[in-house]
Amino acid sequence: MKKLINDPARAVDEELAGMVAAHGDLIRVIEPNVVVRADAPRPGKVGVISGGGSGHEPMHGGFVGMGMLDAACPGAVFTSPVPEQMLAATRAVDGGVGVLHIVKNYTGDVMNFDLAAELAQAEGIEVTSVVIADDVAVQDSLYTAGRRGVGATVLAEKIVGAAAESGADLETVAGLCRKVQDNARSMGMALTSCTVPAAGKPTFEIGDDEMEIGIGIHGEPGRRRVKLASADEITEMLVTPILDEGIFGRGDQVLAFVNGMGGTPLLELYIVYRKVDEILRGRGISISRNLVGSYITSLEMAGCSVTLLKLDDELTRLWDAPVHTPALRWGV
Amino acid sequence: MKKLINDPARAVDEELAGMVAAHGDLIRVIEPNVVVRADAPRPGKVGVISGGGSGHEPMHGGFVGMGMLDAACPGAVFTSPVPEQMLAATRAVDGGVGVLHIVKNYTGDVMNFDLAAELAQAEGIEVTSVVIADDVAVQDSLYTAGRRGVGATVLAEKIVGAAAESGADLETVAGLCRKVQDNARSMGMALTSCTVPAAGKPTFEIGDDEMEIGIGIHGEPGRRRVKLASADEITEMLVTPILDEGIFGRGDQVLAFVNGMGGTPLLELYIVYRKVDEILRGRGISISRNLVGSYITSLEMAGCSVTLLKLDDELTRLWDAPVHTPALRWGV
Amino acid sequence: MVIPTDRLAAFVELFAQRLHEAREELTQLDSAIGDADHGINMDRGFSAVNGELAGLRDGAAGALFKKVGMTLISTVGGASGPLYGTFFLRLGTALGDSTEVTPEQLVAALRAGLDGVVARGKAELGDKTMVDAMTPAVVALEEGVGGDLAAALDAAAVAAAEGRDRVTPLVARKGRASYLGERAAGHQDPGATSTTLLFEALRDALRAS
Amino acid sequence: MVIPTDRLAAFVELFAQRLHEAREELTQLDSAIGDADHGINMDRGFSAVNGELAGLRDGAAGALFKKVGMTLISTVGGASGPLYGTFFLRLGTALGDSTEVTPEQLVAALRAGLDGVVARGKAELGDKTMVDAMTPAVVALEEGVGGDLAAALDAAAVAAAEGRDRVTPLVARKGRASYLGERAAGHQDPGATSTTLLFEALRDALRAS
């Protein structure tokens, strides 16, 4: 295992220490491992928190700050955080008008957030949870764990954070989060596996001429393993199932998010973006906003994901609103 | 070779097409492969251009925009661009008051920029070139190619771009670029090699328990190959030779830039930043500004570099000035 | 015949030890159809539990298991944290203040634990989760507890292993493995494997009594 | 005896072909002590040159070589672009408008090319660059051009190879290899290798005349 770490058991703690050292103007870290916006709690403002396993950086800690998250709860690498963290985060950001929990749809995340929400409500803090499940690689069903929460989470955190910053109430903020969830879909692929520090070896083996289509963000294998293909072919494999969902149509304006999995250089992401743009033009869909970079990752995995979000004036305005976090910043 | 590309020979062209599709509000691309600020030329403003081989993204194309570069010339992967590109860039950004060429100190870059400067001057455009050579891994000497230009290039482009934006004249802008060069030093390391698309296989072989210390940004081997070490030990190996240069002293304020080589996740970069901060505190040096992320890369190489820049009020003010490019943005 | 709290503590310690020994294997199983952390998660949780046992050995059975449940919930994370945490919390609630419990009480408590896991995770038999090992084990205990305890505990451990293996050929409908669709078929479920270790530890710890 | 322009064009084409065949080898050498692109760079440049030769074969020798130099400068990049570009530009300037050149004129032009490379790159003998192959080759031609041309061309090719090999044990003082310090010692220089191919191509192309 080749990593710039000291001890797998201390990696997340040391990462947070580094983040605070670098971004002390934006964030602070409280026990037990919660990244909190430096000026939280803000009385009268709805608190917005999220969390999940570590190894997806900059998500979620890198999105804590003005106009986005009020707190993030990082678990061990690829392991959802514990209820104590979400409880501490909820307390720390409660401005008296309620707290939104943005939860990615993984059994562990959902159960741990649920436990925390119960405890916070028992303390009299109003909590609403919205679950993000945008990964079209997973066939949805009432009888399964359902779809994974992936790229749409980043977009939801930005948009919802802007609404909360502007003073929207909990019901409005939660409604916007569901709106993003309903209008966003994602699909990802991997060229390589990644290595969980505590595990010490790659999560899966893969041949030099193979790739995984339909992966999540935890180094897990995807829906199918196929022969390596060109960037254009791969982009087709990612965009087609998203469009097949039938929520993006001719004349629509979308936000296109081309995300790197951690080990893929920007050079390649722009080649993919170029093809996404070409495919959507062909369908009469225009990209009015975009995000290209590694924002929701699987450690050092090489690969990418594409997320499309249908935009209207409200979502566009909230996306454009000022944001100032370690990983996303504009308008300020 | 596992990459999200279609054809090695077209990779850079397709990357640029993707960049324009994503950032058409900031940049445009003109023949022969020059990334130009959308609103260039700006009459009365000193033009600032740079360039070099591709594979270092976001440098340089990602730094074209308000408050930074007016144009960037991307060569083939790891191959310096040709004079025609710098000539076209110089013409495109000439606002009548001269153009600064920021050149990284590599034989090829220097010679190609020199040829372009001669041609531009022959056309009556005033050109000043400043060579960046900040890599302490290379022992400097009159009789060698001298030190490589690495991390300080990013800082110089930001600071010099801010000065040009504020209306400074060519002599002032060039002087600031030399000031950054004189006050910045860098050192890098690699855990893995990288693969030049047209070459198809890794530039060097390296064992699972080895790393390269003192690398550049072209996938070339470093000064020495040593056994793998902890993040803290590696950080010591990078920071110590920088401090040994004797230009950073107790009481100084510095900008600390922890850069990823392309395949290293942010989680690890923050662990390194934490140690950089600790070492500098121990020496009585305080970090008043920082940059953590992958900004000057070697394709998908895993590894990192550390750059320190001694700050004064002037450099700090210019660093803080608004910038709006695809890869760096604040204050706007 | 009754079981004093220190025996129940011995079961917890033995389970912790078996999990530590199986750390790699459980993580391996999880990398095939999950995210390569089940062994790491369980080992992290139960080494924390080990640090908490002092002082609880001679107290109430309920206090012991509640502490185990709370510790797991606050240290494991993932899916297994809340699930095993709930399991032990329910055990604790069921056993209350008594410092020694009858086999019947213990079996009833285990049933309460199983119900808690199902309530929290909504998994059904055949979904390919820990529930597929836990359910037959509890049923075996309920059937055998009237007779020889050692035999009943042995039957439970065997039933857990059989339940674990029965779902190996199936695709998963809960947990991360469900994302793999057909690709999960043929792989042994990590959680069902750790649950089997639980009932084996119970058998081996109580047999001595 | 004189050499018509089409023979000189044949030399350029042969050099282009040899570079194409050696593309992998040159890139391999460059990955050991550089950045793994010398073969790619030279092949890119000379395939562009091939596309430009039509129409220049029966014109002035100067026009031919100037075109080659300009094309290299605008397509190769890196260090070798300006260096080989300058080399051919100087050849062109030296040979001017004549449509056939004497061996003495050609050798003088090659000397001018070498001087151009040294002026541009500031490399000295022993710095481990293309200059270490080019210098002895030009000297050998200057000494032998009075006698049998084929023999002189052969001596030049051999001298280039010897110069290339002489600096293999040395550390580099110019180019990327200089960054490696001691680690460059023992590795063959890519540029000296392509320069050797140049003089071999010259020998083989003109021998036929």
Ligand SMILES: Nc1ncnc2c1ncn2[C@@H]1O[C@H](COP(=O)(O)OP(=O)(O)O)[C@@H](O)[C@H]1O
């Ligand atoms: N809904 C559920 N009900 C019961 N058990 C479940 C459920 N979801 C997952 N599990 C169990 O949890 C195990 C995985 O635990 P672990 O790897 O620690 O958590 P995570 O999946 O969050 O990484 C699975 O093997 C499965 O047995």
Ligand SMILES: Nc1ncnc2c1ncn2[C@@H]1O[C@H](COP(=O)(O)OP(=O)(O)O)[C@@H](O)[C@H]1O
């Ligand atoms: N200053 C110099 N003078 C002469 N030749 C040089 C000089 N610097 C480099 N070279 C030659 O250029 C070769 C490398 O060319 P190439 O790999 O195409 O360019 P780059 O080093 O820019 O990638 C070296 O092997 C060396 O022979």
Ligand SMILES: [Mg+2]
């Ligand atoms: Mg997990």
Ligand SMILES: [Mg+2]
């Ligand atoms: Mg090169």
Ligand SMILES: [Mg+2]
């Ligand atoms: Mg798991």
Ligand SMILES: [Mg+2]
């Ligand atoms: Mg080279």
